[in-house]
Amino acid sequence: MPPFVKQDSATGRAAGPDDTPVTLPEALAEVLNTHCGLPSLPSVVMQIVTLADSPDTNLQEFTAVIERDPALTLRMLGLANSVFHAYDTPVETCHEAITRLGVDATLSVALGFGLAQQQSTRVPGLDLNRFWQRALISALTSHMLAKHLAHPSPGRAFTLGLLQDIGMLALDACLPRGYAALLSSTEHHEALSAAELKAWGCDHALVGAWLAQHWGLPKRLVRGIADSHLPLAQTTTEQRCVNASGPLAEAWLDGLAESVSADDTLMIRILQRLSSTLEIDQDALIERLCGLQDTLPTTAELMHITCPVGFDAIGTLLRAKQQLHAHHLKLSQQLLDQHLELERLHQRQADLTQRVRHDTLTGLYNRAHLEALLEQHFREALDQRLALSLVFIDLDFFKQLNDRYGHRLGDEVLKGFAGLLRELMSPTVLGGRYGGEEFLLFLPGGGREAATRLAETLQQRMATHALARSVDHSEIRVSASMGVVSLADGDFVDADDLIQAADQAMYVAKRAGRGRIVHYGDGAVFRDQSHSA
Numbered sequence: 078m079p080p081f082v083k084q085d086s087a088t089g090r091a092a093g094p095d096d097t098p099v100t101l102p103e104a105l106a107e108v109l110n111t112h113c114g115l116p117s118l119p120s121v122v123m124q125i126v127t128l129a130d131s132p133d134t135n136l137q138e139f140t141a142v143i144e145r146d147p148a149l150t151l152r153m154l155g156l157a158n159s160v161f162h163a164y165d166t167p168v169e170t171c172h173e174a175i176t177r178l179g180v181d182a183t184l185s186v187a188l189g190f191g192l193a194q195q196q197s198t199r200v201p202g203l204d205l206n207r208f209w210q211r212a213l214i215s216a217l218t219s220h221m222l223a224k225h226l227a228h229p230s231p232g233r234a235f236t237l238g239l240l241q242d243i244g245m246l247a248l249d250a251c252l253p254r255g256y257a258a259l260l261s262s263t264e265h266h267e268a269l270s271a272a273e274l275k276a277w278g279c280d281h282a283l284v285g286a287w288l289a290q291h292w293g294l295p296k297r298l299v300r301g302i303a304d305s306h307l308p309l310a311q312t313t314t315e316q317r318c319v320n321a322s323g324p325l326a327e328a329w330l331d332g333l334a335e336s337v338s339a340d341d342t343l344m345i346r347i348l349q350r351l352s353s354t355l356e357i358d359q360d361a362l363i364e365r366l367c368g369l370q371d372t373l374p375t376t377a378e379l380m381h382i383t384c385p386v387g388f389d390a391i392g393t394l395l396r397a398k399q400q401l402h403a404h405h406l407k408l409s410q411q412l413l414d415q416h417l418e419l420e421r422l423h424q425r426q427a428d429l430t431q432r433v434r435h436d437t438l439t440g441l442y443n444r445a446h447l448e449a450l451l452e453q454h455f456r457e458a459l460d461q462r463l464a465l466s467l468v469f470i471d472l473d474f475f476k477q478l479n480d481r482y483g484h485r486l487g488d489e490v491l492k493g494f495a496g497l498l499r500e501l502m503s504p505t506v507l508g509g510r511y512g513g514e515e516f517l518l519f520l521p522g523g524g525r526e527a528a529t530r531l532a533e534t535l536q537q538r539m540a541t542h543a544l545a546r547s548v549d550h551s552e553i554r555v556s557a558s559m560g561v562v563s564l565a566d567g568d569f570v571d572a573d574d575l576i577q578a579a580d581q582a583m584y585v586a587k588r589a590g591r592g593r594i595v596h597y598g599d600g601a602v603f604r605d606q607s608h609s610a
């Protein structure tokens with residue numbers, strides 16, 4: 078191969094247009110070219126191959142060649158009647174059989190029949206029984222997938238499925254000792270390809286393409302064999318069916334020997350990968366594979382291939398199906414657990430936010446959150462020239478109340494007062510506990526008049542509502558001193574400045590005798606409606 082020709086790193090195949098002749102690494106080409114034991118095709122098959130490659134061939138010519146071999150004719154009739162067309166009217170002549178099967182399937186029967194008959198008994202080396210069983214299952218699954226995906230040439234998918242690994246036959250025949258060592262040192266097909274690539278500079282997909290070219294098979298078949306190890310995502314629909322069929326066949330045969338209890342069999346992994354890459358529902362894929370169970374023994378017999386002993390495709394696949402469902406169930410459970418955990422974390426986050434922002438005794442916003450919220454509204458009001466006002470509330474004689482009735486009842490009074498405040502709150506009236514027996518209400522968008530009305534309403538309610546009851550059931554009422562300030566009352570630099578102003582006004586109210594509302598800036602008592610505990 079010229080040094081400038083790019084090679085696919087997985088197969089060693091030279092990348093190039095469809096009709097680029099397949100070339101092998103020099104040393105390997107020499108061995109294969111000079112070896113007389115290279116797999117060959119019977120002359121009748123060679124004639125069929127030549128006819129299949131010619132665009133002018135008509136069915137009469139095919140029929141004439143096939144009818145010269147009675148065994149092959151019988152097999153064509155058997156295949157046409159049983160495998161792909163079990164429900165049609167039976168065909169009786171070779172011509173009808175070829176018409177029904179089409180050129181591709183006719184070619185594959187001839188090839189499969191011709192090649193599978195050459196089984197040698199050499200040990201150790203390639204296990205030819207298993208090789209042909211794998212090839213046959215590959216051919217059937219490749220055909221099934223192509224039909225399921227509505228590909229126009231399922232017959233060619235069958236042929237490629239059958240022939241994709243013929244390079245192994247050539248390597249086994251021409252390098253018997255080396256290949257036997259390679260086969261025994263690798264556990265699966267992918268590892269075998271990698272070992273071949275390392276040993277000879279290309280894998281059996283390229284050798285198979287070279288052999289197909291050597292036999293004169295149609296170029297599309299040569300290309301399909303060369304591409305049979307490409308990843309599914311990098312190929313055409315037809316090639317995907319072929320490339321998916323090999324691993325599936327391998328998993329199928331291995332599944333017969335795999336432990337029933339294993340919950341992660343090769344088959345499950347392959348089915349999961351295939352159903353997502355080929356976009357086929359897993360259950361539909363399994364149903365279709367089960368359908369091949371009936372076809373397999375007949376096809377195996379027609380093509381002179383031994384059907385796997387004690388073969389139980391349905392059992393194997395149903396087991397895989399059960400395990401897939403168990404796998405899904407496990408995943409769903411994990412998903413549910415994660416969902417619950419996420420919900421728990423969200424709840425925890427909400428609880429923490431609640432705790433960080435709220436006062437534990439009254440449930441109102443706490444000082445830190447009130448200050449942050451007020452600062453935000455303060456900035457907005459300045460930026461957008463909106464009104465903003467604040468009421469600072471301090472309950473009167475609270476120490477006396479605690480001393481007389483006890484701290485616990487003091488707590489009840491604070492909770493009762495919080496209830497009164499809550500009734501006054503709305504999206505335009507915010508508030509909370511500033512500390513001890515001090516509370517704030519503020520009105521975004523509301524000016525002095527609105528704040529004063531709010532303070533008056535609160536004062537009236539405090540006068541008429543008991544905040545708690547003592548042990549002797551007497552009603553506890555409390556008055557409050559309030560300072561009112563609005564943004565328009567001064568040049569306030571921040572929310573804290575505004576709070577200080579309201580606090581000052583509240584102290585004026587305290588000094589003036591409590592139970593009053595004083596407006597910042599008035600310098601005088603604004604209202605005088607005193608109530609005492």
Ligand SMILES: Nc1nc2c(ncn2[C@@H]2O[C@H](COP(=O)(O)OP(=O)(O)OP(=O)(O)O)[C@@H](O)[C@H]2O)c(=O)[nH]1
Binds near residue numbers: 472474476479512514
């Ligand atoms: N029960 C109870 N009392 C509290 C709480 N927080 C603060 N206090 C009490 O509130 C009282 C406030 O006392 P002062 O600052 O002297 O105010 P006051 O007695 O209301 O007097 P004036 O404000 O001048 O009318 C103190 O005795 C605090 O212990 C609380 O969460 N629960």
